[in-house]
Amino acid sequence: MWPNGRPPAPASTTSASTAQKTTTSAQNTKPAPSAAKSNVSGDGHSYRPYDQKKPARKNSMSSFNGSESSWAQSHTTTRTSPPPSMRGPYTTKDPDKIVISAVYLFMNQFSKTPASQLVSGVGTVTDGLILRITTEGLFIDDDVRGVPQREWDVKAWTLKSVETGEWKAKGLHVLRATMRDQEGKRYLFVVDEEESWKLSVGLQRLKKGTMARSMGVSGMSASEARGTLEMLGWGL
Template sequence: MRGPYTTKDPDKIVIKAVYGFLNQFSKTPASQLLSGIGHVTDGLILRITTEGLFIDDDVRGVPQREWDVKAWTLKLMEVWCPVHNIADSNATPRATNKPAPSRFKFSARNQSRALMGDDADGYLTELLHACKDDCRMGPHGGSDIESSRGAPQAGEWKNRGLHVLRATIRDQEGKRFLFVLGEEEGWKVAVGLQRLRKGTQARQLGYQPMSLTEARSAVEMLGW
């Protein structure tokens, strides 16, 4: 017997699920892997390298190569982090020395374009600080390991600190991959995206914070 799978390895992002969509308009996933469901163990991990995105079952030591996404095919990476994305002046921060307000929170007025260049670097730096200083020490602390699909709290995903990463492929259909993970793993996503950006294979890749509407629609529709 063992406890739930965890790792402090920054290169291994423990995910709750990954979904594949055939185009940018499809709402129903064409394929999916759920942590701890079926033949998949709770050691489902995502690795973000300069070469792209890679999924492994780390407990069984089985690479899920059919889920490989090469860096040069990526068009847009979007991240939902409730701490970084939501500006709420009435909220009581958990951190005592809160950093300066984010420059790159999603705004329907000024955040409709993908961030590139220095803006992308600034956004990823802010995301890393938010997730490392706040989300990593969040109240849920990985306690929500098991899927809440079908549970009474399924509609309250935002209150459980869930993070979302969505990758859009550079093709005519706009194929997408959506990853759901716990708040304690968010800082690893920021580190991975910084690594991906430093590579030579994803020069025209854009980055963008995901809006609350987009995140809610994507996650609640999938039963979280």
């Protein structure tokens, strides 16, 4: 019998040891590491230059060369002209601008082949090839490009004679200007029927000038006009 009640039983050595291990284990246990941040989370350390979207590749300018869509007026020169298909045929009602089809230079009166020529719409020459006849002479310009053809200038005082002829079947006129030199150098201008009235106006003006008073003006026979134009290939 126990006057003060039964004393508690002493804890077993095994239980105490187990509790101690449990406490120690709980103290040494660390929380599991969190998942590593994704390298594409968007923070400053995830940037890669090659992650950027590549800019769209521009079309090479060479892929447009030669097409009408590539034409743009030049900002550095006024002598650039658009393709004829974008502006329509050149025409003018200006009586001082005679639209010509071609001009030929023969070095002497016996030549059958021109030494030089300008043909409308061929090479760098546009369809705006014009002849101006003034009291000072005959002058050629490319009116579309605004380019004066200075090497084709014919001064009035150097002219010996001018002749005009017509090939009605083809609707063509020819103006022959012969120089006042020993070789008999001459220029031939081919003009369409609708521009022929301007020739008459220009020749009257030239004849009235003081620089061409000794110049002869005469007509050319129809057969000679036709033969001349056929020789130049206008009979095809």
